[in-house]
Amino acid sequence: MFKKILVAVDGSKKALEALDKAIELQQLTQAEIYLLCVFKHHSLFEASLSMVRPQEIQIPDQALxxxxxEVVEMAKQHAKEKGATEVRGFVKGGRPSKVIAKFAQEKGADLIVMGSHGTHSKDGMILGSVAHRVTSSAKCPVMVV
Incomplete structure (x- = not known):
């Protein structure tokens, strides 16, 4: 059924719930799980607009x-504690929805599993913007948890 399951992780509670569902599916199908954390790219110009002026200039992309x-490593550890096998982690920069959909296609994922809301969720929304965009653009099924 599923051979490769992509799980989008961002450190949120919903992302861990999505990972738990992916682990359940892995136990049924022996699929490989790909964990992907996407950070939004910030230019030096955007960083220069910050009100905080650190002593040492740090490029935001490095910190992100x-x-x-760290998010991917914590998710890997969580997965292993829950009995998952065949878990690989990846980090990419860019617009999360585009990167998730493109990465899934490049890796040949059969399924994307993600939380309904991430770390920047708005109360009262039925579906977060990243989840909404991924469900609209992905070439494979998307399970939203």
Whole structure:
């Protein structure tokens, strides 16, 4: 049924719930799980607009990449604790919805599993903007948890 399941993770509670569902599916199908954390790229110009002026200039993408790596590692650990096997992690920069859909296509994912809302969710919305865009643009089925 499923051979490759892509799980979008961002450190949110909903992303972990989505990962749990993907693990359940993996236990039924022996699919490989790909964890993907996407950080939004920020230019040096955008960073220069910040009200906070650190002593040492740090390129925002470097800090965001490190944070994304931590999110993926925490998700991997969570997956292993829940009995998952064959889990690989990836970090990409860009617009999350586009990167998730493109990555799924490039890797030949049979299914994308993601939370209905991420870390920037708005109360009262039925579906977060990233989840909405991914469901509209992905070439494979998307399970929204």
């Amino acid at each position: 990449t490190e944070f994304a790596k």
